[in-house]
Amino acid sequence: MSESEIKEKQGFFIRFSKSNSISVFRNLCSKILKKSRCAFLDAEYKPLKRGSECNHLSTGKYLARIKSSPSREYMIFKCSCNKICLSFPVMQGSSVYGHVLFAHLNKEPDKRVIDAVRICMDLALKEFQKEQELNKLYETIRPRAIALSTIHTIHRLLSSTLDMDELIERIARLTLQVMRSRHCSIMLLDESKRHLIPKAVIDMDKEIPKTDPQYKKIKLGVRQEGGVAKNGETIFLRNSVCVPLVEEDIIGVISARDKINGAPFDRFELEILITLAEQAVIAIKNAQMYEEQERMAYGSIKTLAALLDAKSPNTFTHSDQFVKMVLAIAEEMKLPREDIANLHYAALLPDTGKFSIPDEILRKPGSLSNREYDIIKKQHLESLKIIEHLEFLKPAMPIIRHHHERYDGTGYPDGLKGDKIPAGARVMSVANAFEAMVSASPYKGKKISIPQAIKEIENNKGRQFDPEVVYAFIGVTKKPEFKNILGASA
Amino acid sequence: MKNIKSLFKNEAARKILLFFNENPNCIDTVKGISLWINGDINAIQKALNQLVKEGVITSHQTASTTAYAYTNNKEIVKKIEKYIKIFKGL
Numbered sequence: 001m002s003e004s005e006i007k008e009k010q011g012f013f014i015r016f017s018k019s020n021s022i023s024v025f026r027n028l029c030s031k032i033l034k035k036s037r038c039a040f041l042d043a044e045y046k047p048l049k050r051g052s053e054c055n056h057l058s059t060g061k062y063l064a065r066i067k068s069s070p071s072r073e074y075m076i077f078k079c080s081c082n083k084i085c086l087s088f089p090v091m092q093g094s095s096v097y098g099h100v101l102f103a104h105l106n107k108e109p110d111k112r113v114i115d116a117v118r119i120c121m122d123l124a125l126k127e128f129q130k131e132q133e134l135n136k137l138y139e140t141i142r143p144r145a146i147a148l149s150t151i152h153t154i155h156r157l158l159s160s161t162l163d164m165d166e167l168i169e170r171i172a173r174l175t176l177q178v179m180r181s182r183h184c185s186i187m188l189l190d191e192s193k194r195h196l197i198p199k200a201v202i203d204m205d206k207e208i209p210k211t212d213p214q215y216k217k218i219k220l221g222v223r224q225e226g227g228v229a230k231n232g233e234t235i236f237l238r239n240s241v242c243v244p245l246v247e248e249d250i251i252g253v254i255s256a257r258d259k260i261n262g263a264p265f266d267r268f269e270l271e272i273l274i275t276l277a278e279q280a281v282i283a284i285k286n287a288q289m290y291e292e293q294e295r296m297a298y299g300s301i302k303t304l305a306a307l308l309d310a311k312s313p314n315t316f317t318h319s320d321q322f323v324k325m326v327l328a329i330a331e332e333m334k335l336p337r338e339d340i341a342n343l344h345y346a347a348l349l350p351d352t353g354k355f356s357i358p359d360e361i362l363r364k365p366g367s368l369s370n371r372e373y374d375i376i377k378k379q380h381l382e383s384l385k386i387i388e389h390l391e392f393l394k395p396a397m398p399i400i401r402h403h404h405e406r407y408d409g410t411g412y413p414d415g416l417k418g419d420k421i422p423a424g425a426r427v428m429s430v431a432n433a434f435e436a437m438v439s440a441s442p443y444k445g446k447k448i449s450i451p452q453a454i455k456e457i458e459n460n461k462g463r464q465f466d467p468e469v470v471y472a473f474i475g476v477t478k479k480p481e482f483k484n485i486l487g488a489s490a
Numbered sequence: 491m492k493n494i495k496s497l498f499k500n501e502a503a504r505k506i507l508l509f510f511n512e513n514p515n516c517i518d519t520v521k522g523i524s525l526w527i528n529g530d531i532n533a534i535q536k537a538l539n540q541l542v543k544e545g546v547i548t549s550h551q552t553a554s555t556t557a558y559a560y561t562n563n564k565e566i567v568k569k570i571e572k573y574i575k576i577f578k579g580l
Contacts, residue, residue, distance in 0.1 A: 143513065146526060150517045153557045157517075160552035170550075177548065177559045178515045204562055260564045272515060336553075 010042065013090060013098035016128050017048055025124035029102065029117055033086070033109065036102040041087070043096050074114055084108050088121050092129075147268070150178060151275050158283040162290040163337065165199075171254070171280045172200035178272055179241070179265070181256040185214070187225055188245075188252035188284070194220055196229050196252065204260065225253045234274065238264040243277045247285055254280060294341070297392040301348045304387070308349075319439070323347045324485040325431040325476070332472040335423060338395075343424040346399035349387065350428060377412040380404070399424035403432060406464045418466075426466040430457060430473050433464070450486070494573045497544065502529055502537035507546065510560035511574055514567075517550065517559040546570070 016022060017040040026038050040048040077085040084105040090097045100121060109117075154174055161167050168186050175184045182204040187196035195217040201208045208214055221230040228235055228242045232250050235242040242255035254277050259265060326347040330340045357379040361372045368376070384401055387393050402416060402425035409417030411429075421429075437453035448456070454477055461470035476482060498504045505527040510516065513526075520538060524531040538558050541547040546566055550557045561567060 146513050146516050146518075149522045149526075150515065153517050153519060153522065153555070156519075156555045157550055157552055157557055160554055174517065174550065176562060177517055177550075180514055180562065182562075260562055260567065269515065 009095065009097050012092075012132075013040070013042065014048060015132070016090065016097070016125070019124075019128045019131065021124040021127035021131065024127075025120050028120050032113060032116055032120075033102050033105060035104065035106065036086075037104050039101045039103060041099040041101055043098055045099060048098070073118060076108060079103065086114065086117070088118055090121075090125060143268075147272060150272070151279065154178070154276055155279050158279055159286070161283075162287050164284075164287045164291060167283055167287050168199040169202075171276075171283070172202045175254060175256055175273065175276060176202055176204065178276060179256040179269055180259050180261070181265075182260055183257040184255065185225070186245075186252065186254050186280075187218070187229070189220075189229060189250065190217070193249075196220065196225055199252075225255055228253045228255075234270070236265070236270050241265050241270055241273055243270075243273050245277055245281045245284065247281050251281065251284065293392075297345065298348070300390070301345055301393070304390075305348055319435065321486055322350075322431055322435045325434065326428055328476045328479075328481070328485055329427045329431060329469060329472045330424070332475045333423075333427070333469065335427075339424060342395040343399060343427060345393055345396040346403070346424060347428060347431075349393075349396075350400060350403060350432065373412075380413050396424075398422045399428060401425075403428040405429070407461075407466050408463050411464075421466070426469045427472075430465050430469050433457060433460075434473070494569055497541070497546070498573065498577060500537055500540075502533040503541060505529055506534065506537055506541060507570055508574065510547070511567075511570060514560045517557050519555060519557055523558060 029038065030036070042048060073088070075087045077087065079085055083103065084107065085101055085103045086105060086109060087099045087101040089099050102117070157170060157174060158167065161170065168188075172184045172186050175181070175186075183202070185198055185201045187198045189195070190197050196219075197217045198215045201212070201214045218226050220226050224235055224240065224242050228244050229250055229252065232244045232246060234244065239259070240255060240257040242253055244250050245252040245254055254273070256265070256273060323344070326343060327340065330343050335343070357376055361368065361375060364372070381401070384397065387400075388397065399422055401413065402421050405411035405414065405416045405421045405425060406429075407418060407421070407426070409415050434453050434457060437448050437456060438450055439447065454474070457465060457470060457473060461467040476485070497507065506523065509523065509527045516526075518526070520531060520535045523529075523538070524534045527534070538547060538549075542549045542558070545563065546561050548559050548561055550559065
């Protein structure tokens with residue numbers, strides 16, 4: 001038998017002697033074999049622990065065997081203090097792991113008692129073996145279950161954003177977290193597939209600005225990351241791990257470096273990084289598809305706006321400043337990203353509703369008659385039918401439809417009041433009024449100065465405009481970026 | 491960070507720290523962590539909030555999910571490891 005096998009046997013027997021099942025067994029036996037002392041002897045009959053058994057046993061002076069069962073299921077000894085000892089081998093298969101011994105018995109136990117104790121011990125051993133198997137299963141499965149749960153949580157965290165910059169940053173931070181590393185970088189291949197562009201470089205100890213050399217693009221095949229991107233093979237070193245991001249082709253690489261405790265990366269961590277990379281690829285691809293879809297939607301809207309503009313310049317569309325102002329107010333109000341995107345669509349085509357309004361009414365200076373106002377209200381809804389079939393514009397439709405509503409309910413087309421007016425429409429209403437007041441246009445009324453326009457909007461909060469939007473608007477006008485929004489008209 | 495000893499006085503916080511010390515690569519929600527350490531979800535949430543405040547646990551938040559992970563701060567991790575050894579009598 002090899003040394004390791006002997007050690008394994010000894011270990012098993014020591015654990016058995018300390019197990020819960022043996023405690024139950026001892027309690028039970030203390031009732032059957034009254035006043036006996038229980039001891040554990042190894043395969044060579046040497047006691048595991050001195051002092052708890054008959055004193056003679058601890059010195060080995062007990063070997064006066066009286067008898068043993070034919071199949072050595074038990075043995076009876078007499079120790080030198082003339083007391084009876086009963087021992088049972090603890091066996092697995094044909095291997096003896098040790099012996100359980102009851103010392104200081106007053107008389108030789110009869111066969112029925114011996115059988116009862118032996119059965120109890122067999123049960124204790126079986127119970128202990130079950131316990132061991134369960135422990136082994138627990139130790140093997142638990143870390144994997146925790147890792148699986150971690151991957152599931154990462155999936156949830158990654159699938160909750162379609163913003164590419166936010167996503168890449170999140171992947172990098174999560175990598176740093178699960179790999180317990182000090183450094184992580186994510187690089188994506190450029191369109192030519194010849195260079196890797198670092199998208200996120202995170203270091204535990206310092207903020208790395210985008211101007212840092214670590215953000216310089218690298219050629220395919222150059223450095224560790226370039227090699228992984230070229231060959232598609234993982235690099236697994238003591239202090240660094242680099243894994244390709246593979247969809248159908250390689251789209252980039254993700255790498256982690258230097259564990260915080262200085263220990264080397266292990267295979268388990270490599271497996272986690274590979275799984276994380278698989279999740280990351282799906283999330284990156286989704287974000288790329290979303291970006292592409294957004295680009296197509298903006299392209300379609302701009303084409304539509306250009307067509308409308310060709311019919312009557314500056315009638316259906318607004319200036320760039322208007323779009324910027326709408327978005328700035330929405331961001332100041334911290335509207336959700338999706339709402340801001342829809343607001344952006346709406347801001348590119350705010351006055352599609354004017355499409356079928358006669359030019360003489362649209363361009364009429366001064367106030368409108370009741371009849372003319374009724375025509376505007378009716379035609380506003382009619383004109384919106386032009387864009388109602390564009391699926392991607394559906395969420396923006398209520399904003400376009402209702403941006404002429406007034407907060408006090410006196411606007412058109414539906415006379416909605418307060419919070420019943422979509423938030424985006426309330427934002428666009430303020431930006432629309434501001435643009436009308438500060439721009440020079442023959443049919444938009446008299447041009448006034450920017451401070452006057454701001455004052456006018458503030459004066460109308462709660463009546464024409466939502467006070468919350470007005471506060472956000474004032475906030476925007478106080479920011480240094482306000483000049484950029486106004487552009488040439490500043 | 492507060493004295494580690496005082497953090498260990500709270501049973502839920504102690505269980506969380508022992509769990510993350512054993513499973514430092516883990517990122518999980520409060521529900522997941524409660525399951526791994528067999529604790530009451532409300533008590534675990536309260537303890538996690540406290541540990542995030544103390545900088546021992548990092549939270550990763552999105553609109554729909556908040557996940558928790560062990561700090562990457564080497565010094566804090568070392569201090570906790572040292573205390574756990576004393577706590578377990580090793």
